[in-house]
Amino acid sequence: MHIIKLNAIDSTNSYLKELSSKQAVENFTVVWAENQTNGRGQRGSNWEVESGKNLTFSVLIKDVLQNFEEVFNLNVIVAVSIFQTLTELKIPEISIKWANDILSEKKKICGVLIENQFKSSSEILSVIGIGINVNQENFINLPQASSIKNITHKDWSKDEILIAFLKKFQININRYKNEGSEYFWEVYHENLFKINIPSAFEDKNGDKFMGIIRKVLSNGLLQIELEDDSLQLFDIKEVKMLY
CATH class of the missing domain: 3.30.930.10 (Bira Bifunctional Protein; Domain 2)
Structure with missing residues (x-):
């Protein structure tokens, strides 16, 4: 090295x-x-x-x-x-x-x-x-x-x-x-922060929503379960966690 x-x-x-x-x-x-x-x-x-x-x-x-x-x-x-x-x-x-x-x-x-x-x-x-x-x-x-x-x-x-x-x-x-x-x-x-815990997020349009991080996919996309129980994928520039 x-x-x-x-x-x-x-x-x-x-x-x-x-x-x-x-x-x-x-x-x-x-x-x-x-x-x-x-x-x-x-x-x-x-x-x-x-x-x-x-x-x-x-x-x-x-x-x-x-x-x-x-x-x-x-x-x-x-x-x-x-x-x-x-x-x-x-x-x-x-x-x-x-x-x-x-x-x-x-x-x-x-x-x-x-x-x-x-x-x-x-x-x-x-x-x-x-x-x-x-x-x-x-x-x-x-x-x-x-x-x-x-x-x-x-x-x-x-x-x-x-x-x-x-x-x-x-x-x-x-x-x-x-x-x-x-x-x-x-x-x-x-050891992923807030995994499986209800959390607040903000999307790229500035809209706030509640969701639960379920996992990160092999391509790096974040899978969030929304309040209607649907699963949505986000790229790094598309969402941020509010905490």
Whole structure:
């Protein structure tokens, strides 16, 4: 595993994608930035962090996914790996919020953005961007965000968390290659935030409704049971949970 540590950069995902387009890059190459000035999250949002306080890094993965149908499996493996890492570090009440946010005590402490490139050789190259709020204490206008420090009331070593995750992730990638995805989907669903609990949602038109998360499909769509007992599928940009 090759780790490239940078002081400041616009986006670790962009840096790693550009690097891989210019030269051969070793599998599991990691780009870690102390300050990311233009980090990106799901739904096209920016990922704002205080310099030096948090973990912002990207990991390049290749020779893992074999076809387009497997793409969301990687989201599940990443989310489960972060969940397991933070649980083993005894961060309390960790859960996975669809699609792959990580919560502690119902507050978001980690976000993931995976960008896949489909090569002409049929190879799928994935750049996994991960932001973990570690020692940041103030989240202005972000009432649903928190950090590991705010949750545990102590400072944490970013190096310790990064190395723990990378070890867990490599183990899980090897397990996936040897055994498939079933185990990871089980862990994902067992720890999915608000699964089987009546919850409030808002659709892309701003309309609010009640529903119950029943499962996430292999393509990443969220299955919600509505009040009339019908089942409806939503993409990540089509619905958000209100909590």
